[in-house]
Amino acid sequence: MKTLTIEPLTKEAFAPFGDVIESEGRDHFMINNGSTQRYHNLGEVQLDEDGQGIISIFRAKTLEYPLQVKMLERHPFGSQSFIPLFGHEFLLVVAPVGDGSLNIDPSTVRAFRANSRQGVNYHRNVWHHPIMALRDDDEFLVVDRTGPGNNCDEFFFDEAIQLSVELD
Template identity: 50%
Template structure:
C-alpha cells in the first residue's frame, strides 16, 4: 500500500510546483501595504502546438473509502494547475513523467490553501476530494493536439483514508 505523505515544496519538486502562501517563497507587499503578493508560484507551460491558457472550475466528489487507484493520466503538451477553493484537504497521486513505473507512484495529502501545478507529462490521478465536494480553480491548456494520455495500472491499489476524514 502507498504511504500518504504531507505535501511539501521539496517532496513534490520532481512532479511540479506547490502553490501556497509560503513566507519562504518570494513575496512582497503591494497595494500600499494592504496586500501581500506571493509571486511566481508555478511554471505554467501551455504554449506547445499553439496552445493557450484557460481557467476552469472543477467540482470533485469524494470517492468511496477505501479509495481504489486504478488509472493515471498525463498531459504531454502542458502543465496543469489545481488550486482548491474550499476548506477541505485532498489527495494528490503522482508519478514522474516518462514511461509510467508504478513503483514510483507517490501519494500526498494537500491541505486547504495548497494547490499543485503538474509539470507537462507528469502522471497523476484526477482530484481526490476527501471530506466533501470540493471546488478547484484549474489553469491548463486549450488548443490543437492530443494532450491527455490515460493508463490503467497493472497493479491497482487502495488508499486507507480512515484517519484522514
C-alpha cells in the same frame, strides 16, 4: 497489490512532479500602495506553442476509500494547476514523467495530502490521478491548456494499487 503511504505535501517532496502553490514560507513583496502581499511566481504555466492558458472551476465528488488506483493520466502539452476554493484538504497520487513512454513503474507512485492552504501545479507529462476531493461538491480553480491535439494520455495498471485513506 501495493499500499501507498500518504505523505504531507511539501515543496521539496513534490518538486519532481510540479509546484506547491502556497504562501507559507515563501518570499513576498508589497503591492497596491502597501495593502497587499504578493507571493510571486509560485508555479510555471507550461504550454506548447499551439495552446492557450485557460481558467476553469472543477466541482468534484468524494471518491470511495480505500481507493483502488487503477489509472493515472498526464497532459503532454501543458501543465495543470488545482487550487482549492473552499479551503479543504485533498489528495494527490503521482508518478514521475519517466522515459516518455506510456508506461508507469508502480514502485514510483507516491501519494500526498495537501493541507487546506495549498494548491498544486502538475508539470507537463507528470502522471497523476484525476482530482481526489475529500468532500462532496468541493471546488477547485484549475489553470491548464486548451488547443489542438489530445492533451490527456491515460495509463491503466495491470494490478491495481491499493490506496488506503483514513478520513476524519
